[in-house]
Amino acid sequence: MTGAAVPPGKIGIWWFLASEIPVFGGLIASYIVVRLGSAGWGESSAHLNFTLALINTFLLLTSSMTVVMAHAASEESNYRSVANFLGLTILLGLGFLGVKAVEYTTEIAHGFTPASGIFWSFYFGMTGLHGLHVLAGIIVNVVLWIGALKGSLAQNSHRVELAGLYWHFVDIVWIFLFPLLYLA
């Protein structure tokens, strides 16, 4: 009757993700509409480093797998394994941000800054906002990782799954950004 079968944290995180989708949805829709309405976007996009972005896509996709393995380990209450997989997820996330930092530095060194025109506005805006979400996910995972190492995570083991849901969301956003910015 009271619907207590689904824990509140899970309902909360799903509503939170539902409200995050329109944030990136609005940004992506704006990009598509403005891009369709004007020319010259392909030339700007050609200056991006496709190889690095491809590596980044693999890093994030792999991290989605490790975060699921952390969840599976937490279901079995194997917190040593949880710590290992969360640690891997954090490393992969940091790797993504590191590659992104290399990309930004090279682009800015070649004179492509956020002020270099509308493509670059969207490029830095979209990847920047996504990067902040990756950073937030890393912070959440670090908190859980410390808990897993100290053993305090056992009382709140469901948090591994909730953090994983968010991490998948951040991953999926990248799956949209990668073709829109690098391939189109």
Add this chain to the structure above:
Amino acid sequence: MKIFSTDHKVIAKQYLSVGLFWAITGGLTAYMIRWQLAYPETEVPGWGFIAPDFYNMLVTMHGTIMVFFVAMPILLAAFGNFLIPLMIGAQDMAFPRLNMLSFWVFALASLVLLSSFFVPGGAASAGWTGYPPLSAKAAYTGVNWGLNLWLLALALEFASFLMGGVNFLTTAINLRAPGMTFFRLPLVVWMQLTAAVIFMLSVGPLIAGAVMLLMDRVVGTTFFLPEGGGQPLLWQHLFWFFGHPEVYVILLPGLGIVLEVVTVFSRKPVFAYRPIIYATIIAGFLSFIVWAHHQFISGIDPRLAMPFSITTIIISVPFAFVIFSMIATLWRASITFSAAMLFALGTLGVFIFGGLTGIFNGSAPVDIYIHDTYFVVAHFHYTLFSAVFFGGFAGLYFWFPKMFGRMMNEALGKIHFWLTFIFFNSVFIPMHLVGLRGMMRRIANPMQYEFLKPLEPLNQFITLSAILLLLSQFFFVINFFMSLARGKAAERNPWQANTLEWTTDSPPPHGNFAEVPSVYRGPYEYSSPESAEDWLPQNRPLTAPRAALR
């Protein structure tokens, strides 16, 4: 009372206090705006001369304050926080600490907005809608940090209300008392939840838009600047994709309050309980596809304007249904004209008027003529003032005993209502006329135009009425504080109402209920033959509970 409390009732009162503080600030800006329009280029008594730049700031901040810092915290956050757990029979919100964080982020947003008045260049002055390119470059308005802080305050406020929305929805889904099915929820809870869903699904694009505008201003991107390939019109879409649903985010909780009050003081079951819920949900869906009716003169393709006209006129159908249900509830009822009921009926009357002028604005061919005139200003004050102030006061007079454990003074409340009702109409009915004769909004001195000079006496009448409207609110302020200090102690159920909040102490203790209530029926069983009295609380079993069967 702890300042850093996780109790939903304390947080509700905190939101209420901050909202009322901003209401006073918003009222003062209204006073200065109105004085300038009636007696342009004279000194405003108590302030001084108003320069055009300062006037732009006043109208910008009036809109921002009233929509985001009065309507949202009072109708949504204060009433939602107070009522949802109590009405569903829960001890608190699902995430009490998140609830506290939500308030403190809102308090931070308030501080940021307040500080924007005192930075060099003054507060934002690009209109409450912040249209670029005006808002995209500091050089255009002469306001740099004021507008940046304005964007920051809005972003913080949205973050705060997103946390609140997650909390409202999770609480209502997970923490309902045994027997409290979704179709036994009071209508105000349904409307709060629908408002929360609308808010959470519509605000995202504006959050993205605010980030983009801030980047345009601070790091030199050109999202909204044509010289860099950007699109000023894009902002209008992002803004109104949220901005129009926002109208219903504010309106629905107001209508919910009115439905509760009207039913209790009619002593009848509400008319068409389930269809009202369906109408609310339909209105929620439609609210996402009306936004471009704000852009009929922004160069929109007529083939696109027409569909938005049609959806806009269709959305009046579910709201008309809710209004007719209220009227049907009143039909042959035994009505008590308490202060709360007067304000509820006032909401009804004023909102009908605002809804009707909305049909004018929604029709693209008519809107092209009246767009950006005072007709539009009068229209949205009829809709929003009714929901926020008439609806909000109805809620405060009604739930004050439950919130603070004391009764308010009914006589002062009734005087407050009649003065507010009379002066509200004498401000905003003439404003329609002024608008139809061509007076445009956001002009510091309309009298500089020859054809508007004959409107000066009417503008002076409006201003006089507005000042009296503001002064009438002292009856509320005096009543509020006097009742708080020495009002008659409130019993548990002073209005003989059915919903669960009236079955616990006034004010309810931390944890709300001594034991978890069981719910046996819907919230509006008034004058039921099954009960000796004319009310039948949701938690009263008609037969002894069959403990053996459990």
